[in-house]
Amino acid sequence: xxxxxxxxxxxxxxxxxxxxxxxxxxxxxxxxxxxxxxxxxxxxxxxxxxxxxxxxxxxxxxxxxxxxxxxxxxxxxxxxxxxxxxxxxxxxxxxxxxxxxxxxxxxxxxxxxxxxxxxxxxxxxxxxxxxxxxxxxxxxxxxxxxxxxxxxxxxxxxxxxxxxx
Amino acid sequence: xxxxxxxxxxxxxxxxxxxxxxxxxxxxxxxxxxxxxxxxxxxxxxxxxxxxxxxxxxxxxxxxxxxxxxxxxxxxxxxxxxxxxxxxxxxxxxxxxxxxxxxxxxxxxxxxxxxxxxxxxxxxxxxxxxxxxxxxxxxxxxxxxxxxxxxxxxxxxxxxxxxxxxxxxxxxxxxxxxxxxxxxxxxxxxxxxxxxxxxxxxxxxxxxxxxxxxxxxxxxxxxxxxxxxxxxxxxxxxxxxxxxxxxxxxxxxxxxxxx
Numbered sequence: 201x202x203x204x205x206x207x208x209x210x211x212x213x214x215x216x217x218x219x220x221x222x223x224x225x226x227x228x229x230x231x232x233x234x235x236x237x238x239x240x241x242x243x244x245x246x247x248x249x250x251x252x253x254x255x256x257x258x259x260x261x262x263x264x265x266x267x268x269x270x271x272x273x274x275x276x277x278x279x280x281x282x283x284x285x286x287x288x289x290x291x292x293x294x295x296x297x298x299x300x301x302x303x304x305x306x307x308x309x310x311x312x313x314x315x316x317x318x319x320x321x322x323x324x325x326x327x328x329x330x331x332x333x334x335x336x337x338x339x340x341x342x343x344x345x346x347x348x349x350x351x352x353x354x355x356x357x358x359x360x361x362x363x364x365x
Numbered sequence: 366x367x368x369x370x371x372x373x374x375x376x377x378x379x380x381x382x383x384x385x386x387x388x389x390x391x392x393x394x395x396x397x398x399x400x401x402x403x404x405x406x407x408x409x410x411x412x413x414x415x416x417x418x419x420x421x422x423x424x425x426x427x428x429x430x431x432x433x434x435x436x437x438x439x440x441x442x443x444x445x446x447x448x449x450x451x452x453x454x455x456x457x458x459x460x461x462x463x464x465x466x467x468x469x470x471x472x473x474x475x476x477x478x479x480x481x482x483x484x485x486x487x488x489x490x491x492x493x494x495x496x497x498x499x500x501x502x503x504x505x506x507x508x509x510x511x512x513x514x515x516x517x518x519x520x521x522x523x524x525x526x527x528x529x530x531x532x533x534x535x536x537x538x539x540x541x542x543x544x545x546x547x548x549x550x551x552x553x554x555x556x557x558x559x560x561x562x563x564x565x566x567x568x569x570x571x572x573x574x575x576x577x578x579x580x581x582x583x584x585x586x587x588x589x590x591x592x593x594x595x596x597x598x599x600x601x602x603x604x605x606x607x608x609x610x611x612x613x614x615x616x617x618x619x620x621x622x623x624x
Contacts, residue, residue, distance in 0.1 A: 236427070236461055236462050263426075263427055263431070263462075265427075265461045265462070267422075267424060267460060267461065267463050267465070269414065269416055269422070270394070270412060270414045270422055270424050270463075270465075271390045271391060271393075271394035271412060271414060272396075272412050272424065272426035272427075272463075273388065273390065273396060273426070274426065274427075293398070293407060293408065293410065294386050294387070294388045294396055294397075294398035294408070294410050295386035295398040295408060296406075296407065296408065297402075297406065297408075299406065309386065323406050
């Protein structure tokens, strides 16, 4: 696996990118099947090198199966994976420690964004900014693609007949 | 002394209590976040549901198995079977990816502690393995340290010519008028690998009579058969928990002066 730096990651996140194709989609399960989660993955490429496969994947998923009579809060998680490593991510936890240079410096409750750093890799987190208005998978993906400069997600959803209007 | 014990325990419990976080759900359900972390640095978070007056269900909201998925583990039938076995030891069940434990009010606190420990154990059993540095690298570092300390001139990652084929080794001490050493590190010495080295040692020595062959192996992972083969065929067989044996072996083979 190639090693990359925080600088390279920030440069890649800042670059304009687009969703080239859908790699996996279980948002609409087959009839008679009740999967434990719904997931969608997109291959992401840079606008300035549209034919180059960066091994960059935007992945979103949410748990769907619940235990009868037991409440549990399932909120979507979305991640931008470069060569399988999470360089950006958004998820929700009751509480999550903030790690800076390997040391716990505080904590965040609820929605937070994982940012890749040289020292802490994907363990460094910040509160989501702007705040998450809606908490369904589509809204969280929308939040992420706006923040991470990824275009044409809507088109891919439309191609798959999934975009809810 | 008793005062000190009391004060340490009460400070610890106060700190622990402060670091437990909660999220109300409804009058029968609460969610708690404990200061116990999976290797991915996520906390162990559980729901506690009062299903009857004296009956509670503790669940992990499927987070433990999710952690494994997030870390890239394919949750196969085999992995599920193993997780089920680990869960059973602590009295937990697995229902649709959820770890579940039923208990009554009297046992709630004890059960909660048992549950979070089991969840962390299951997560770590797989996550730690996937993120820990490769054992081979650790062993190589340990050997390198000994060779450097003993001022042995060596080359790393070499291929040594054999009569039948070339053999990759980790360290090579060329026999420039002095005895030589070809040393390989075996972090996972399976019987098959040990047998292969049985052949390799002979093949190397056929072409290089002045070269001794050393094998450093992990004794925790080596079965009896592997250990027997390695100790029989190698001129210098060193279990990684006894690196002193490498130093004395180097002296015996005349690669370094004694003392």
